[in-house]
Every structure is written in C-alpha cells, then in structure tokens.
Amino acid sequence: xxxxxxxxxxxxxxxxxxxxxxxxxxxxxxxxxxxxxxxxxxxxxxxxxxxxxxxxxxxxxxxxxxxxxxxxxxxxxxxxxxxxxxxxxxxxxxxxxxxxxxxxxxxxxxxxxx
Amino acid sequence: xxxxxxxxxxxxxxxxxxxxxxxxxxxxxxxxxxxxxxxxxxxxxxxxxxxxxxxxxxxxxxxxxxxxxxxxxxxxxxxxxxxxxxxxxxxxxxxxxxxxxxxxxxxxxxx
Numbered sequence: 001x002x003x004x005x006x007x008x009x010x011x012x013x014x015x016x017x018x019x020x021x022x023x024x025x026x027x028x029x030x031x032x033x034x035x036x037x038x039x040x041x042x043x044x045x046x047x048x049x050x051x052x053x054x055x056x057x058x059x060x061x062x063x064x065x066x067x068x069x070x071x072x073x074x075x076x077x078x079x080x081x082x083x084x085x086x087x088x089x090x091x092x093x094x095x096x097x098x099x100x101x102x103x104x105x106x107x108x109x110x111x112x113x114x
Numbered sequence: 115x116x117x118x119x120x121x122x123x124x125x126x127x128x129x130x131x132x133x134x135x136x137x138x139x140x141x142x143x144x145x146x147x148x149x150x151x152x153x154x155x156x157x158x159x160x161x162x163x164x165x166x167x168x169x170x171x172x173x174x175x176x177x178x179x180x181x182x183x184x185x186x187x188x189x190x191x192x193x194x195x196x197x198x199x200x201x202x203x204x205x206x207x208x209x210x211x212x213x214x215x216x217x218x219x220x221x222x223x224x225x
Binding site: 033092 | 158201
C-alpha cells in the first residue's frame, strides 16, 4: 500500500495563477483533510471531507476550494494564488469518526507563490 | 474555540528522559493526540488519550489530566533519531470533530 500520496511535491506559482493539488489514498478511508503548515507553526485545517461527494470548511478556507468526486481522491484548488499562500500543504486521511484521532499524512507539497 | 500551548524547544542528551508538556483550552474535549514530525517530513501519529492517566507505547508514553487541561509526552531512552518536532492536538467540535494542532515543540537530542 502506498498510503497517502500527494502530487506535485514542489511548485512555484506567480501571483494570480491557479493550480490544483491532488491527494490520493489507497486505505479506503472515509475522512480526508487538507492542512497548511507555515514555518514554526502547527497544522491548520483548510477543508475536509467526511465521504465521497461531501466537503466542509475548516479553520482557514479562504482562497481555496476542494472536491471529492471519488472516495480515494481529494483535490485542493487555488483559483488565484497569493504570496500569503506560500506554505507546505499536507493531505491526511482517517478511517472513521471514531478513529479520527489517528490521521495518516501524505509527504506534503511545498508551494511558493512569488 | 480551541487553543494549545507547548514549549517551543527542548534539548536533552542521548539516553535521557524528556517530557513535553501541552496545555489546552477547549470548548469541548474529546481527547488529546500526539504527532511526531521530522524536518522535511510528514507528521506521524504517536499516541492518543481520551481518559485520564498514562498510555505507554514502547519508549513513548502520554499522560492526560482532564481536570487540569494538561497532558504530556514522555520519551525515554532518547535516541538521536528522536530529534524532531512534536505536536499535541485536540478534537474540535467546530469542524466536525477534526483536530486543532498546537504550535509544536522542537526536540534536539545531543550526543
């Protein structure tokens, strides 16, 4: 099993450009999450999904959109990138609500917006 | 809302024992988790406490006191590979019971 994978691993964008980050998991998990991590800080939840076709806002959703068309995939979109979105983005998954305390993380995407 | 406090840095020597503390303020409490993250890596799950007391997993133990809104991670027989950042996290009912993470404690293990 590959676990949780993220594409791409690195990306540099210019202000105003758009991009989509792809997260895939092969553990048949119901819950998926997108976090951002800024230097010296903990993880902050952007959006999450409790199942195929569902999404919800987290703590810092502004400037991002998500979609969960297939259970195994969770996409994070930036419509018009801003320098404040320079960060490391982590995707995670967990099996059920009862086991949400144990999340499995992908390797991260390092995004720089110039 | 939720807020968590951790020391920013801790330093210890190989073979020693170190304790990383976490205090939290929450509008609802459903448990405290701990994650480890090496530089450039992804967070990995270490432990979870829903009830008061000590949970032991090998060299790592985690403690919770709900009455004090306090928990700690105890690392014994420190090894160089334990040098990493450690995050505590609590479940947040505002976001579908997802987690809010603390700012993290950077542990440096010296030879």
